[in-house]
Structures are given as C-alpha cells and as structure tokens.
Amino acid sequence: MKKIVSVVLPTYNEKGNIAKTVEKVFEQEKNIPNFEISVVIADDIRSSDGIEQVAKELIRKNRRVHFIKVEPGLGVGLIKGHQYALDNLHPDVLAQLDADGQVVPDVLVRLIKTIEEGYSLAIGSRFVSGGKNQLSFVRRIFTYGASIFCRLVMGPWDIREVTNSARAFTPALFNKINLGRLPWQERTFIIQPAFLHEAVLAGAKYKEVPLIFKNRLEGYSKNKVFNYTYDVIVYCLDARMHSLGFNIPFYRLSRRAKTLVKFSLVGAIGTLVDFLFYKVFINFLNLTPATAKGFSTEIAIINNFILNNYWTFRYRKTKTNLWQKLGIFNVVSLGGLIIGVLIVKYLHLTYGDGFVIIFGRPIAYNNFYFFATIPPVMLWNFTVNHLITWRREEN
Ligand SMILES: Nc1nc2c(ncn2[C@@H]2O[C@H](COP(=O)(O)OP(=O)(O)O)[C@@H](O)[C@H]2O)c(=O)[nH]1
Ligand SMILES: [Mg+2]
Known part of the structure; x- marks a missing residue:
C-alpha cells in the first residue's frame, strides 16, 4: 500500500495561483512512486477574490483535494491545515508549501525523500548548494538578515533557512511540538522561524534540502516586512533569554x-x-x-x-x-x-x-x-x- 503525504497550501487571495500550484504538486507524484499526495488548501476567511469557486472545481475533479476556511494568519493556516490532515487523511508525512507559485514544487520530492531517510524534519532552503533566492534585493536582504540573526541569537547555527514555509515533517514530531508556546496565531509569518525553534526543542532530527524561490505568479505578497522583522528580533531574543534561564515573557510584552x-x-x-x-x-x-x-x-x-x-x-x-x-x-x-x-x-x-x-x-x-x-x-x-x-x- 502507498504511503500518504498531505501537503498544506495556505492561501489568502490566491485565486490566480491555486489551480496551477495544485496541478504542480500532483505532478510530483511520479517522482515519489511509493507515495500518494493529498492536498489541504487552508484558506484565510478574509480571502475575497472568489478562490472558493476555483477550489470547488478542483475538489470536484480530484477527491484528494481538500478545502478548509481558517481564521487570519499564516500560522493558523499551516497549523489548522496539518490538524485537518491528521484528523481526516492519516498521513505518514506532513508537508507544506506556499500556494503562489514562488516555490519550485520539485522541492517536495526532496523533502519527502529526506523524511524517508529517517529525518523527522526536512527544510527547503535557499542557502544550501543548489538552492536559489530570486527575489528583489530588499527581500533578499531580509531573508539573509533574518537567517544570520536567528542563527546567532536563537540557534541552532546549522539551520540556515528560517523564513520559508517549504517543509516536511513526521506526524510524531508535529504532535510533540508545544503549540501552547508556539505563536501560531500571529498575523505575521513568525510561525516560520518559531516552528523550527519549537521543533528543535521537541527533538527534531533535521536536514536542509535545496529550494528555488522565484517571484510569485499572480496576486500580491501578504508579508509585512517591518512587522515580521520586529517579530523575528523579539522572538529570537525571547528564545535566547529563556534558554539562559530568564523567564521573562519578552515576546508577549513586546506585542503591546x-x-x-x-x-x-x-x-x-x-x-x-x-x-x-x-x-x-x-x-x-x-x-x-x-x-x-x-x-x-x-x-x-x-x-x-x-x-x-x-x-x-x-x-x-x-x-x-x-x-x-x-x-x-x-x-x-x-x-x-x-x-x-x-x-x-x-x-x-x-x-x-x-x-x-x-x-x-x-x-x-x-x-x-x-x-x-x-x-x-x-x-x-x-x-x-x-x-x-x-x-x-x-x-
Ligand atoms: N491562510 C493564510 N494564508 C496566508 C496568509 N498570509 C499569507 N498566506 C499564504 O502564505 C503563502 C506565502 O505568503 P506570501 O504573501 O506569498 O508571502 P511571501 O512569499 O513572503 O511574499 C501564500 O500562499 C499566501 O497566500 C494568511 O494570513 N492566512
Ligand atoms: Mg509568496
């Protein structure tokens, strides 16, 4: 029997991209013959571009496409998407990708193969050999700065990609993650580095695989670079202080x-x-x-x-x-x-x-x-x- 990988695609106004992304995700099946792919589209309740119509059509054509509506925030989309998969699809591997066509989807194959090798967390990375970041100069500075800052202040030093969602992990690891501590309900993308941090604390065995990141196909970015930078800085400082034994709720206080x-x-x-x-x-x-x-x-x-x-x-x-x-x-x-x-x-x-x-x-x-x-x-x-x-x- 084939194993199941569930791929969560968080969406917020991605009507123009979702059909293509879903198609590309299923195309990867031929390179992972012992896996069957299921897709969970976790769509933000604020989406107002009529993505539901496209999603309905996708579901009608393919019963392995699922569509749920979720509260605002990337973290909510990802976490609720995985919880839906665990409750309904019995996956052997949990994966997640952006839905806007920025991620070249063959990374999925490398992510799943890494889990097959015995790792519990595979991280798509623009910083390892074969990986590429084809964004604007300003966005590249942010990606690089966040990477250096997180590695230095929060650790671990050997995870270089911290601000991308392309990842796969085992259900066992996901279940060990402390969701009470993870700021998954934030509106910024802080879930990206924070999830890694919590995964490491939960004992993840991790490896980075090459990821190519391009400009999005349609629509606009929902990344708020100032807010995200702010969150990354205070989250890393908070994590460092906690690891040094200072139990100050710095991250929570800094929100105010x-x-x-x-x-x-x-x-x-x-x-x-x-x-x-x-x-x-x-x-x-x-x-x-x-x-x-x-x-x-x-x-x-x-x-x-x-x-x-x-x-x-x-x-x-x-x-x-x-x-x-x-x-x-x-x-x-x-x-x-x-x-x-x-x-x-x-x-x-x-x-x-x-x-x-x-x-x-x-x-x-x-x-x-x-x-x-x-x-x-x-x-x-x-x-x-x-x-x-x-x-x-x-x-
Ligand atoms: N459900 C949900 N998805 C989101 C939210 N914000 C972003 N996304 C999705 O997350 C992915 C990455 O977001 P994007 O705006 O492209 O950020 P960027 O790639 O950093 O510019 C896309 O598929 C978005 O549709 C959100 O608040 N809720
Ligand atoms: Mg994007």
Missing part, C-alpha cells in the same frame, strides 16, 4: 510595544527631517535659526503625520477625517513644541552656556538641551495621539 516602537521610529525620522531642513534654511536661505526652526518643525510635523497615518496607526478606525486628524496632530505637536521650549529654557537657566570636550571636540551644552527634549516630547506626542488623534472607536 509595537505601536510605540513604530511611533518612535517615525519620531526619529521626523527629528532628522527637522534637523535637515533647519540646516538647509539657515545655510542656503539665510533664515534666522528661530524662523528656520519654525518652518522645519512644521515640515517635520507633516512628515510625521503622513507616516503615522499610513503606517503606525494604519488600521485604526477613527471618527475624524484626514484633515481633522491633521489639525489635531498639529495642535498636539504644538504642545510638544511648547514642552520642548520650556525644557530647553529650564536647562539653560540652570546650567547656562558652556562646552564639554568629547573625543577632542568641543560640544555645546545647548546640544544636550535639544536632545533632552526628545524623550518627553515623544512621550507627550504618543500619549495624546494615542488618546485623541487616532483614538480607536468601538463599533
């Missing part, structure tokens, strides 16, 4: 701080913009410092407003419209400006003018006065914007 981190980043960019225009207005337009500061701060305020509105607080539903928010943001920022001026005034009255020598260079006290204003002004801006400008309205 995410908006604050984004807001602070915008603040930092705004400060740079402020400084840049300040210098340009003084040096090229011969404005007085005070006038220059007035204009540069207003430019920074608008810059920060745009970034916060379309990034930091992007998903906040508010009752105010864009112009009202901009107005409130300006009034709020004026508060920050007054706080800043008062702090500088106070420090100046207390410590006066002077210099300190740092690395042989004289640095004026007033530089420190300026920097001292940044944290309190940021705190003010965040609190007031959090409570007023982007106030969350309960429906």
